[in-house]
Amino acid sequence: xxxxxxxxxxxLSQTTxxxxxxxxxxxxxxxxxxxxxxxxxxxxxxxTRAKSLATGRTMAIGHVIPVSTRHEIVNPIFADFxxxxxxxxxxxxxxxxxxxxxxxDEEQAYRDLAAKGSVDGAIVHAPRPEDPRIALLSRxxxxxxxxxxxxxxxxxxxxxxxxxxxxxxxATEFLLDLGHRRIALINGQEAMDFARRRREGYETxxxxxxxxxxxxxxxSDEMTEFYGYRSARQMLEGxxxxxxxxxxxxxxxxxxxxxxxxMGLRLGRDVSVVIHxxxxxxxxxxxxxxxxxxxxxxxxxxxxICAEILLDIIRxxxxxxRHVLLEAELTVxxxxxxxxxxx
Amino acid sequence: xxxxxxxxxxxLSQTTxxxxxxxxxxxxxxxxxxxxxxxxxxxxxxxTRAKSLATGRTMAIGHVIPVSTRHEIVNPIFADFxxxxxxxxxxxxxxxxxxxxxxxDEEQAYRDLAAKGSVDGAIVHAPRPEDPRIALLSRxxxxxxxxxxxxxxxxxxxxxxxxxxxxxxxATEFLLDLGHRRIALINGQEAMDFARRRREGYETxxxxxxxxxxxxxxxSDEMTEFYGYRSARQMLEGxxxxxxxxxxxxxxxxxxxxxxxxMGLRLGRDVSVVIHxxxxxxxxxxxxxxxxxxxxxxxxxxxxICAEILLDIIRxxxxxxRHVLLEAELTVxxxxxxxxxxx
DNA sequence: GTGAAAGCGCTAACAT
DNA sequence: ATGTTAGCGCTTTCAC
Numbered sequence: 001x002x003x004x005x006x007x008x009x010x011x012l013s014q015t016t017x018x019x020x021x022x023x024x025x026x027x028x029x030x031x032x033x034x035x036x037x038x039x040x041x042x043x044x045x046x047x048t049r050a051k052s053l054a055t056g057r058t059m060a061i062g063h064v065i066p067v068s069t070r071h072e073i074v075n076p077i078f079a080d081f082x083x084x085x086x087x088x089x090x091x092x093x094x095x096x097x098x099x100x101x102x103x104x105d106e107e108q109a110y111r112d113l114a115a116k117g118s119v120d121g122a123i124v125h126a127p128r129p130e131d132p133r134i135a136l137l138s139r140x141x142x143x144x145x146x147x148x149x150x151x152x153x154x155x156x157x158x159x160x161x162x163x164x165x166x167x168x169x170x171a172t173e174f175l176l177d178l179g180h181r182r183i184a185l186i187n188g189q190e191a192m193d194f195a196r197r198r199r200e201g202y203e204t205x206x207x208x209x210x211x212x213x214x215x216x217x218x219x220s221d222e223m224t225e226f227y228g229y230r231s232a233r234q235m236l237e238g239x240x241x242x243x244x245x246x247x248x249x250x251x252x253x254x255x256x257x258x259x260x261x262x263m264g265l266r267l268g269r270d271v272s273v274v275i276h277x278x279x280x281x282x283x284x285x286x287x288x289x290x291x292x293x294x295x296x297x298x299x300x301x302x303x304x305i306c307a308e309i310l311l312d313i314i315r316x317x318x319x320x321x322r323h324v325l326l327e328a329e330l331t332v333x334x335x336x337x338x339x340x341x342x343x
Numbered sequence: 344x345x346x347x348x349x350x351x352x353x354x355l356s357q358t359t360x361x362x363x364x365x366x367x368x369x370x371x372x373x374x375x376x377x378x379x380x381x382x383x384x385x386x387x388x389x390x391t392r393a394k395s396l397a398t399g400r401t402m403a404i405g406h407v408i409p410v411s412t413r414h415e416i417v418n419p420i421f422a423d424f425x426x427x428x429x430x431x432x433x434x435x436x437x438x439x440x441x442x443x444x445x446x447x448d449e450e451q452a453y454r455d456l457a458a459k460g461s462v463d464g465a466i467v468h469a470p471r472p473e474d475p476r477i478a479l480l481s482r483x484x485x486x487x488x489x490x491x492x493x494x495x496x497x498x499x500x501x502x503x504x505x506x507x508x509x510x511x512x513x514a515t516e517f518l519l520d521l522g523h524r525r526i527a528l529i530n531g532q533e534a535m536d537f538a539r540r541r542r543e544g545y546e547t548x549x550x551x552x553x554x555x556x557x558x559x560x561x562x563s564d565e566m567t568e569f570y571g572y573r574s575a576r577q578m579l580e581g582x583x584x585x586x587x588x589x590x591x592x593x594x595x596x597x598x599x600x601x602x603x604x605x606m607g608l609r610l611g612r613d614v615s616v617v618i619h620x621x622x623x624x625x626x627x628x629x630x631x632x633x634x635x636x637x638x639x640x641x642x643x644x645x646x647x648i649c650a651e652i653l654l655d656i657i658r659x660x661x662x663x664x665r666h667v668l669l670e671a672e673l674t675v676x677x678x679x680x681x682x683x684x685x686x
Numbered sequence: 687g688t689g690a691a692a693g694c695g696c697t698a699a700c701a702t
Numbered sequence: 703a704t705g706t707t708a709g710c711g712c713t714t715t716c717a718c
Binding site: 002003004014015018019022046047049050051052053054055 | 710711712713714
Binding site for chain 1: 386418643
């Protein structure tokens with residue numbers, strides 16, 4: 001059923017029906033009721049294409065998900081973020097347009113979104129330092145919000161990020177307080193902004209206690225299970241093994257734990273592990289994770305906030321950019337132990 | 344730049360330009376070249392809204408992702424499936440419209456997609472037995488493909504599924520061949536079609552060797568890590584512990600492995616674990632998983648196939664429904680061992 | 687308070 | 703081979 005038919009069935013003009021449905025004040029209350037009731041009865045929904053053509057607003061937001069040409073697997077972060085954002089869109093009658101593109105032609109994807117006029121705004125995922133997409137979107141005049149930061153010119157656009165620096169700072173402090181002195185950092189690729197910040201937090205916390213980060217205890221790579229396993233084994237078999245690990249992702253932490261298992265080491269007795277990740281609520285029930293910061297649910301929250309800011313920007317252009325820094329929760333589980341040989 | 348402006352800049356009518364760009368045969372080759380070149384230069388993209396209004400085709404596919412009202416986390420399966428489907432859409436110039444809805448009003452979401460005319464077809468995720476969405480979509484006349492099966496009337500619509508029955512049948516046989524007799528099944532909720540099929544495969548394989556499934560070794564629940572931990576501990580502490588586990592998801596398997604670790608049991612020596620899951624390529628590098636069937640990448644493949652079938656249905660209405668049953672790969676890792684006390 | 691008519695950007699039937 | 707025109711379903715002036 002379309003507007004024309006609905007109007008005909010009511011003996012009214014399309015105009016009046018449209019106005020009634022869109023809550024224009026000049027329609028009489030009686031008419032409005034009658035129209036709305038009929039619309040409900042007929043499960044009438046205005047055709048979004050026609051509506052957006054007429055209004056110039058698409059009521060849709062674009063998300064561009066880069067998929068690695070090297071891996072089959074998609075980062076589950078995207079799923080949670082999008083779930084959060086999708087919630088907000090649904091509440092605000094917006095659609096979510098998802099473009100899955102090989103990571104090399106991400107830019108063209110944004111260019112297309114703008115040129116085809118299919119969205120009112122876009123979300124930028126996984127920004128890299130000096131990310132060209134940001135300049136591009138500014139140039140195109142397409143409203144956008146970044147999940148994370150690109151490092152430079154962060155003040156000129158809106159972003160929502162987790163306070164990675166502080167999360168790792170606090171986690172490191174926590175381990176230091178337990179008496180640990182040799183704390184390993186198994187980090188993500190430093191090409192990613194968040195990994196750089198995590199390292200800074202870690203190094204700063206050490207420095208504040210007069211300690212220097214030991215390069216032998218630091219790794220930076222793509223966060224796979226095997227990377228965690230390999231790194232942990234190498235370090236633990238080294239001359240001065242760590243007594244604690246800071247790990248950047250759950251899947252990598254699983255690898256670390258496998259290494260511990262293979263070497264007969266036990267969490268909370270021989271070694272402590274801290275994980276910063278956004279997937280951990282998966283494991284939470286089990287309570288076997290000594291400490292962790294941030295959860296995948298906080299990513300969902302980031303998705304919600306990004307979406308809300310973007311919708312706000314679209315509704316109120318010209319406002320100054322907004323920045324939200326989410327604090328990661330630091331949770332301490334039962335099996336966290338002091339450094340071996342300490343009280 | 345829109346069609347009008349492009350046409351004006353070329354001194355041609357909109358019609359000719361439109362025809363040239365859409366490869367209509369009646370345009371002269373010279374004109375076509377000239378038009379296409381100008382379009383390229385100006386980064387012209389037809390406005391999708393206008394186009395779909397004019398053609399009646401939206402060139403968009405809807406995916407409805409139900410999010411549990413109980414959990415924050417989104418099943419990563421969706422992400423991989425959508426990545427696969429998205430690839431196909433991109434190749435075929437289709438958009439992907441994602442609706443994130445609370446699992447209780449999924450049906451309304453499909454109803455809306457149809458009424459708002461925002462998509463040409465839809466994918467049905469995670470079908471349940473006698474899923475009402477299937478009847479609904481048939482009634483609405485919206486083309487659709489189901490990822491999985493709803494159990495009854497499977498012949499009447501198109502679906503793509505993994506052969507869960509056979510996967511579990513083979514995995515069980517494999518363990519039986521290793522000498523295992525007490526094989527535990529830690530399954531998903533039987534409200535899900537795939538879980539039922541997995542159990543059938545398991546039971547059949549046992550029956551074929553004259554064994555009966557022991558209810559004490561079977562569990563069915565939502566697949567969390569703690570569920571795996573709890574189930575494994577209970578069984579292993581019971582009077583007749585299992586020597587092998589068939590586990591329905593990676594995260595649950597992590598729980599099982601934690602239980603083994605806590606009890607001082609080792610994989611491939613004391614216990615074997617088989618995992619059927621779609622997330623396992625995560626762990627694959629590490630090669631510590633004795634056996635597994637299907638991988639998350641096969642879900643991506645399922646996404647591709649679903650998308651291709653759907654596009655085909657849209658292009659060629661009235662063809663008989665198509666059914667694709669993907670065989671799960673069965674991979675055997677190094678640490679798979681014979682049943683304890685056997686050669 | 688309601689309606690007629692124009693127009694959003696495109697395609698497609700109908701000229702020529 | 704190219705152009706004119708109508709129309710997709712809606713919103714939005716403008717008129718009454």
